[in-house]
Amino acid sequence: MGDEQAFLEYVQSGGQVETADWMPADYRAKLVKFIEMHGNSELMGVLPEREWILRAPTLQRKLALTAKVQDEVGHAQLIYRVVEDLGKPREQSLADLTSGKAKFHNVFHYPTKSWGDVGVIAWLVDAAAIISQKALLKCSYAPYARIMKKICWEESFHILHGRDVILAMVTGTHEQFELVQEALNRWWGPLMQFHGNPIPKDDDPMYRWRIKSQGNEEARQQFLEGYVPQIWELGLTVPDPKLRRSDDGVWEYDEPDWDELKHVVTGHGPQTEERLAFRRRFLEQERWVRDVVLAA
Amino acid sequence: MSELLLGFADDELIIGWRDSEWTGIAPMLEEDVAFSSIAQNEIGHARAVYQLLSDDADALAFDRPPADYRCAPLVELPLLDWAHTIARRWLYEVADEIRITALMEELPLAAKINREEAYHRMHAEMWHERLRDEPRFRAAVEELWPYTLGVLLPEQREELAARVGLDEVSAVERGMHTDELEPLLEEMTMVRRSAPVGAQW
Amino acid sequence: MIFEVFRQERKGRPFEHAGSLVAPDAEFAEAWAREQYGRRGESVALWLVPRDAIHDVEGWADEFDMKYRRVDGYSIKARLKEARERTASRIR
Numbered sequence: 001m002g003d004e005q006a007f008l009e010y011v012q013s014g015g016q017v018e019t020a021d022w023m024p025a026d027y028r029a030k031l032v033k034f035i036e037m038h039g040n041s042e043l044m045g046v047l048p049e050r051e052w053i054l055r056a057p058t059l060q061r062k063l064a065l066t067a068k069v070q071d072e073v074g075h076a077q078l079i080y081r082v083v084e085d086l087g088k089p090r091e092q093s094l095a096d097l098t099s100g101k102a103k104f105h106n107v108f109h110y111p112t113k114s115w116g117d118v119g120v121i122a123w124l125v126d127a128a129a130i131i132s133q134k135a136l137l138k139c140s141y142a143p144y145a146r147i148m149k150k151i152c153w154e155e156s157f158h159i160l161h162g163r164d165v166i167l168a169m170v171t172g173t174h175e176q177f178e179l180v181q182e183a184l185n186r187w188w189g190p191l192m193q194f195h196g197n198p199i200p201k202d203d204d205p206m207y208r209w210r211i212k213s214q215g216n217e218e219a220r221q222q223f224l225e226g227y228v229p230q231i232w233e234l235g236l237t238v239p240d241p242k243l244r245r246s247d248d249g250v251w252e253y254d255e256p257d258w259d260e261l262k263h264v265v266t267g268h269g270p271q272t273e274e275r276l277a278f279r280r281r282f283l284e285q286e287r288w289v290r291d292v293v294l295a296a
Numbered sequence: 297m298s299e300l301l302l303g304f305a306d307d308e309l310i311i312g313w314r315d316s317e318w319t320g321i322a323p324m325l326e327e328d329v330a331f332s333s334i335a336q337n338e339i340g341h342a343r344a345v346y347q348l349l350s351d352d353a354d355a356l357a358f359d360r361p362p363a364d365y366r367c368a369p370l371v372e373l374p375l376l377d378w379a380h381t382i383a384r385r386w387l388y389e390v391a392d393e394i395r396i397t398a399l400m401e402e403l404p405l406a407a408k409i410n411r412e413e414a415y416h417r418m419h420a421e422m423w424h425e426r427l428r429d430e431p432r433f434r435a436a437v438e439e440l441w442p443y444t445l446g447v448l449l450p451e452q453r454e455e456l457a458a459r460v461g462l463d464e465v466s467a468v469e470r471g472m473h474t475d476e477l478e479p480l481l482e483e484m485t486m487v488r489r490s491a492p493v494g495a496q497w
Numbered sequence: 498m499i500f501e502v503f504r505q506e507r508k509g510r511p512f513e514h515a516g517s518l519v520a521p522d523a524e525f526a527e528a529w530a531r532e533q534y535g536r537r538g539e540s541v542a543l544w545l546v547p548r549d550a551i552h553d554v555e556g557w558a559d560e561f562d563m564k565y566r567r568v569d570g571y572s573i574k575a576r577l578k579e580a581r582e583r584t585a586s587r588i589r
Contacts (some may be wrong), residue, residue, distance in 0.1 A: 043320070
């Protein structure tokens with residue numbers, strides 16, 4: 001049975017943990033919270049994009065966007081299964097989500113205003129997410145690391161789709177270009193906050209337990225390094241006059257609004273309440289289906 | 297024939313559109329994924345048929361005035377509750393099988409579509425089996441039955457009634473549109489209309 | 498019921514565990530697994546197994562030094578070198 005110190009050394013030296021293995025209570029609790037938040041985010045991420053499925057301007061875009069959102073739902077299914085095997089039933093997770101008790105990522109608390117948002121989300125928000133998700137391939141909790149493989153593979157399609165949507169618009173009419181720029185202007189703040197404030201790795205319990213294998217700032221730098229050049233080469237501007245890459249390869253930027261991040265993820269984003277209410281409505285409305293179908 | 301095909305394609309497009317509304321909000325996540333695939337398939341079928349009828353499938357799908365669509369009223373109905381949605385799914389698949397089988401005699405594409413529809417039928421039948429005694433489902437089937445008859449040609453309706461297990465009644469015929477079509481098309485073409493004709497997306 | 502999903506990517510490859518889903522019976526499990534694990538053509542076959550049907554096996558005793566059963570129990574290099582040298586000297 002349990003020796004927390006031995007367990008810590010085990011995971012820190014690359015050891016993997018399976019569902020039936022002994023784990024410290026704190027590890028289990030942090031794991032459930034972290035993984036559940038991921039599941040919640042996939043599920044809430046559906047809602048901003050869903051509106052635009054109905055408005056997609058071509059059959060191809062309609063299909064691609066539907067497939068993308070379908071993937072997010074599929075990810076939620078995989079993720080909540082992992083949480084369930086750790087002891088927390090899905091109904092409980094969904095109840096905690098819709099009551100506001102459990103969190104989901106900042107980006108999904110914001111409204112979408114145009115087809116430009118569709119491109120920016122699929123390209124840049126998914127890019128930010130995939131950086132974190134690739135790092136999770138090394139998560140010490142093996143069942144979660146394993147599902148990350150399928151998740152990362154599917155996310156790669158999303159980025160391709162997003163980039164394609166953006167490219168079509170930036171090489172289209174002037175109005176279409178402006179639609180993308182305007183969306184980028186609105187999404188840049190949340191994107192910079194997405195990876196969380198730059199808490200040093202060793203102070204982060206998620207890193208200590210090797211649930212996360214990457215620090216927040218490391219992830220953000222990876223995002224900037226990969227995507228700012230791509231943004232600039234399309235003739236788009238990033239709404240941060242301080243953004244630059246220093247000689248030693250480190251990206252400098254205007255300090256993100258950490259208060260805004262905290263405010264939003266604790267349930268006070270512009271669209272939080274409306275989206276949670278929407279989820280609650282359908283969960284309630286279709287409860288009878290689960291009762292009929294899933295009851296033995 | 298092409299009037300028939302346009303009706304078929306429009307049915308697939310609009311029911312696919314309606315069903316894609318469930319992406320993200322279906323009763324359980326597993327069903328959400330499966331249902332979304334079906335919606336995508338329907339739109340894929342519509343696209344394939346539009347491509348037979350025109351060089352520009354998107355123009356045919358999006359750019360007609362509401363009066364020029366040939367879809368049956370059944371598919372236009374907004375049914376954002378599961379009992380009605382799944383009742384429509386099941387009724388539509390039964391009707392569609394009869395229609396597609398008839399089309400297969402003259403259209404190779406119909407055989408292709410038919411093979412993909414095998415999954416839809418399995419799925420619809422599975423739900424029908426599970427919910428057949430559920431009052432909400434029964435009520436939805438009865439409500440949608442006259443609309444379902446309108447999907448098929450009059451000579452095909454006897455077969456449909458036999459398979460569904462209900463008596464033939466007065467159909468809500470293809471040709472007149474419900475009030476629902478115009479707002480649907482309005483939302484559907486909202487982004488497309490925001491740029492000049494021929495703009496790339 | 499929880500169903501474990503094993504998928505085969507291509508004919509000839511092993512079936513690998515890919516995840517699990519909750520379904521009332523094998524029919525629903527199939528309908529759902531088909532799309533969750535196959536919509537991108539990533540599987541040619543699936544095995545759906547109720548979790549209860551799986552008999553978990555773990556823990557082997559390894560008390561005595563049965564090295565002959567493992568690759569690291571054989572040190573070929575030195576003897577092979579010697580055999581080659583002998584052959585070479587015989588040829589001369």
